Amino acid sequence: MVRRSRVPNEEILTTANALRWEIGEDLHDSVISDLYREAERIAGSVTVRKGEKRRFDFDRTLDQILTSPWLGFPTMFLLLAAVFWLTIEGANVPSALLSSLLVDQGHPFLKSIGEVIGMPRWLSGPLFDGMYLSMAWVVSVMLPPMAIFFPLFTLLEDFGYLPRVAFNLDFFFRKAGAHGKQALTMAMGYGCNAAGIVATRIIDSPRERLIAILTNNFSLCNGRWPTQILIATIFIGVLAPPYFAGAVSALAVVAVVLLGIAFTFLVSWMLSRTILRGTASTFSLELPPYRPPRILQTLYTSLIDRTLIVLWRAIVWAAPAGLVIWLVSNIQIGDASLAAHIVHSLDPVGLLIGLNGIILLAYIIAIPANEIIIPTVLMLTVLLHGIVDVGIGVGVLFELDSADAIASLLHAGGWTLLTGVNLMLFSLLHNPCSTTLYTIYKETGSMKWTLLSAVIPLVIGLGVCFFVAQIWRIVAGG
């Protein structure tokens, strides 16, 4: 082999450095403009456009509205409110249908079968009154809103609206020291926080990715939508005249969503100034063309990929939780059930922060899945306040036909408007569910960040509820 004369590598670098100074700053710009010129020439020579450019103009006009400094946020707000309003209004009828089918008819039917084959109560109780009913409740309450909310959301996504949201919010994320793409992962979190955590992989910088992970929980996930919608209907919708009730409830939910966004910014800002210090990195985000949403395909995929998968998860978690609820309210210790003992010891803390012991116990039972908060709360309320004329029996999860019935039950259980408002706040601000925590652990590989992502929202939630309760009591004089 012929020995070649090697130029020392350092010499190449020195020469490059010297040349760089000679050429000056405009190198990058000059190369880019050469590239663009050639690309434009080639594209022009092989592309034939016939007819008008109407579609392009349509895209531009729409972008001028949707991403305008003045109209961008109001349209975002209106779209959000419209989606919730459609969900709230649309879910009522199928929800009532499903509950009459699964709960009013399905449950007695199963129990009668159990009696016919001579099943003992220690078996039929946990099986039908605990596990079956909690699953039936989850299906009838969650399926209709999800079957409306997810397709609507996916249609917006398919249309190309998500990148516009990211565009609008980018300024605030940059101010908060976070990455603009966090708007996209935040939006994914509205479906499911675990999915939102996985989506943070689009953020390159580890620092900004951690911020996105730690704050994703401030996006209300589908497990918490039913709670928000129901409580807003019961406690806030009723304050308005009947024909406005739906709209007012929707606005209350939008307010909670916006509060969540505000906390996302606030906590991101605090993190990027303390334990995750640094400056925001730049990135480019394409505003893709608006595409006419493929309605049938969207319906199919959002029902199969999202609704059914999420629903299945809820059912899987609801069954064991239903069992636990049945057990704690049927195991007697001394003169009261285990549940009663726990609730009474949690009551002082609960009342201090404008909630009550029942809600706190429900949140402990529902750590695996936020979906079952409301049934757990209702069942414990009935049990512990000795209300006998509703529900099916002690320790039984039940469905109440209308929001009115739930309202009168909760009022009887000592609930006030403050309890409702604080439950909505606490539902937004508490630790993520166990699936999300596990996902955070898998993505970060760190116990520290996993713990932090649970502690931060929980402390904020307890603090906010306490604060609201104190102010409320001073103002209301109660």
Added chain:
Amino acid sequence: MTQKTIDQCEICPANPNAKLVQLGPDTNAHEYVIALAGNPNVGKSTVFNQLTGLRQHTGNWPGKTVSRAEGAYSFDNKRYKVIDLPGTYSLLSTSTDEEIARDFILFGQPDVTVVVVDATRLTRNLNLVLQILDITDRVVVNINLIDEAQRMGISIDARGLSRELGVPVVLTAARSGEGMPELLREIAIVATGRIQTKPFRFATTSRNVQRGIDRLSKMIHRAFPSIPNVRWIALRLLEGDQSIIDAIRLDELGLLETLREKEERVRREGAEYGQA
């Protein structure tokens, strides 16, 4: 296009030598490595799914693909491993995802880089194509979303574009599978080295820049005689690209010397293939 009848035979399911078999995640014993590059949201994952039979999540916003996907297929009794690279607008900036794509094309030495292009945004997409052509000559340009372009009244002259770029150009609508047989065939032809591509290299207008590139290219060529894309490395050095500077300093560009040997192996196999 002119060889329509031959195409049809080569891709006909009845022809046992030219059948596409989607191998899903099984990338064992592959003979060729195919990289899918392109701007975000042009349908790379859809092309990937069509080739491998996998079901990567596809969606209508940039950044949907969060993890690098690998899959495989076999065509004409040859096994291909496909790598879905992160979407990137350019190889000139220094963000992490763009570095991943660039380093894979440069150092991962794929046998073919398929650049997926949005037919409705040809100009902007060609910026990336031209940059990739500067790095490697084993390129197939896949103009995707032609159905959408048709709806917008845009038609693209694939043969003219192929002449301009010096590499094969295939029109597809990957969502409906249109044009996939042609894409498979062009990938096979470039992978086996049956045609020699003559990639377009864009010219620099600034005389200062050109002088710098010439001078550096010569030095790099002397130090690393087997590197095919000295011009591009010279340009990156002038721009102060830290990862290239490091590679020169640590002599890692030497890794590229294997590229020549590999090219020769591929060409040898291509010749055998031609005789068979």
